[in-house]
Amino acid sequence: MHSMLRQGFSLLISCIWFLSVRAQTLQESYTLSDSGESYKLILAYDNGKQPVYFFRDIFTPVCLDDVCKPVRITLFWDLLGNYLRYEVPKDEPLTKLDHADFTAADHAKLQEILLNENSLLKDFKMEDLVDSSSQRLSDSVDAVTGATKNTVKGEVIEGALYTCYTLWHLAHGATVDDIKKLTRKKLDEPMLHRFLRSDNFHYVYFALDEVMDAQGLVHDAYLADVLTLLASDNVFAARYVWQKINLRYFTSADEQGALWRIFLQASYTQQVALLKRMVELELDAGIIQQITDYLPQLNQALFKQALIVLAGQKVLPQGSQKALMAYLNAADRERAKTVYEALREHVPLNEAFKEQLRSYKP
Numbered sequence: 001m002h003s004m005l006r007q008g009f010s011l012l013i014s015c016i017w018f019l020s021v022r023a024q025t026l027q028e029s030y031t032l033s034d035s036g037e038s039y040k041l042i043l044a045y046d047n048g049k050q051p052v053y054f055f056r057d058i059f060t061p062v063c064l065d066d067v068c069k070p071v072r073i074t075l076f077w078d079l080l081g082n083y084l085r086y087e088v089p090k091d092e093p094l095t096k097l098d099h100a101d102f103t104a105a106d107h108a109k110l111q112e113i114l115l116n117e118n119s120l121l122k123d124f125k126m127e128d129l130v131d132s133s134s135q136r137l138s139d140s141v142d143a144v145t146g147a148t149k150n151t152v153k154g155e156v157i158e159g160a161l162y163t164c165y166t167l168w169h170l171a172h173g174a175t176v177d178d179i180k181k182l183t184r185k186k187l188d189e190p191m192l193h194r195f196l197r198s199d200n201f202h203y204v205y206f207a208l209d210e211v212m213d214a215q216g217l218v219h220d221a222y223l224a225d226v227l228t229l230l231a232s233d234n235v236f237a238a239r240y241v242w243q244k245i246n247l248r249y250f251t252s253a254d255e256q257g258a259l260w261r262i263f264l265q266a267s268y269t270q271q272v273a274l275l276k277r278m279v280e281l282e283l284d285a286g287i288i289q290q291i292t293d294y295l296p297q298l299n300q301a302l303f304k305q306a307l308i309v310l311a312g313q314k315v316l317p318q319g320s321q322k323a324l325m326a327y328l329n330a331a332d333r334e335r336a337k338t339v340y341e342a343l344r345e346h347v348p349l350n351e352a353f354k355e356q357l358r359s360y361k362p
Contacts (some may be wrong), residue, residue, distance in 0.1 A: 030182060034174045041178060050194065051186060053078055054179050062166040071163060079183045081176035082202050083114055086167070096159030109157050109234055113164050115169045120155050121168045129165065189221060196225040204229065204237045208244070214244035219321050223249070231262045238266070247277065253284035260287055264294075269303075275305040283309075285317045292320040303335060307342040316346070321353050328356050337362055 024225060026045035031038055039056060046052050055076045062071050072092045076084040088094055094102040096111070102110070156164040189209070195207035197247065208229075211222040218226050227249070230241045250259050263274050283291075291306055298306055310316060310324070327339040341358050343349070349357070 004096065005048050013192065016350075018122055024330065026230070030177075032178050041175065041182075043182065050185070050190070051079055054081075054182075056175060057169060060166060060170070062163045066143040069099065071167070073167065075171055075175075077171075077175065077179055078202065078221075079179070080202050080206055081179035081183075082170040082200075083117070085111065086114065086171075094160070094163060096163075098159075101160065102157075102160070106157050106160065108221055110160075110167070112165065113155060113157075114168055116155075117172055117259075119168055119172075120151055121165050122172065124152070124165070126162070126165060129161065157166075179319045192222065193225060196222060196229065201234065202237060204234065205240065208240060212244055217242045220246065227258075231265070235267050235270055238270055238294075242270075242273055242277060252288060256281065256284050256287045257352055271302060272305065272345060274307055280310045282314055285315075288313060289317055292323045295323075300334065300338075300343075304338050306343075307338060311346050316349065318350065321350055325353050326354055328360050333362075 019133065023172065026047075028043040028045070030041045030043070032041055034040070041057075042055050042057075044052050053076055054075055057072075057074050059072045061068060071094060072089055073094070076086065078084055089297045094106070096102065096106070113121075152161075185293055192207050192210055195203035196211070207222075208226065211219045226241055228247065229237050230245070231300060232238055259274070259278075259328060263271055266274060288310065291310060295303055295306060310320065316324075324339055324343065328336050330336055340357060340362070343353075344357050344360075
């Protein structure tokens with residue numbers, strides 16, 4: 001499921017990126033080496049002179065015999081080496097076995113294959129894919145033997161076995177590491193700000209690891225961006241921030257108030273994550289009361305987790321205690337029991353609350 005989500009996000013990112021790709025005019029060329037052969041890698045800039053993506057023009061054979069045509073193709077990557085998409089010349093289309101042109105469905109399938117960085121194709125060498133005694137070594141899945149055939153069949157296009165294999169290894173091969181090295185050389189504060197504000201989740205996670213240390217402390221220049229991510233619709237980035245960030249940023253009443261407002265707008269899974277770490281905070285009395293007042297709006301799981309947060313506080317305001325006492329005599333016995341179990345060991349409580357806890361009967 002996680003892999004499918006990642007592929008879905010990558011597809012979305014590549015589509016958004018494609019809308020602006022033609023607007024890029026500034027370029028920077030690098031001569032690099034792949035498998036002992038030199039190649040040119042191009043970095044494209046936007047009109048604001050900010051690096052946007054890399055691309056590489058490729059002309060390569062894609063099979064072990066002379067049956068299939070060589071491929072001319074341009075591959076595109078983001079600034080961290082994540083494959084985005086490809087282009088082929090109109091007069092040199094991709095072809096399958098017997099030189100049949102790729103259909104629209106074949107192109108969609110190839111894009112899906114190339115986006116999958118965990119494809120099973122990574123586990124095979126080219127010469128291991130087919131039976132060497134086969135009459136046609138080029139592209140037929142039927143030439144693949146035994147378990148290998150069943151393993152890779154879903155990973156390739158029928159009639160384009162080697163094309164899929166070759167292009168996948170080019171998209172996820174040495175060029176990826178070259179891109180990462182080049183981007184790191186250009187990494188600066190403006191780029192990190194752009195990454196933190198990006199819709200590309202690869203950029204966000206990379207930048208977070210750059211601006212936060214092992215203790216979850218954030219470089220001052222990026223704190224506003226990181227806190228904005230905590231409140232963003234990007235639930236994965238928000239959770240990642242919350243799991244890593246140091247809680248020193250949430251010690252004041254204002255900071256805790258902002259955190260509680262994030263909770264109120266967050267998705268269910270993010271609310272669970274927020275409450276689990278809020279146990280570690282010494283909350284302002286006003287925030288404790290807000291949590292207490294909001295308990296009726298929570299389902300049982302969140303209700304229980306919120307009570308754990310309240311039970312972990314050194315002091316519960318009188319207003320909060322009064323509201324919690326009411327649960328012990330309420331018709332909802334499940335919530336009454338939850339309050340009892342969470343607070344029976346809590347000190348200090350007022351005498352009335354202690355007495356009600358002592359006399360409570362499940």
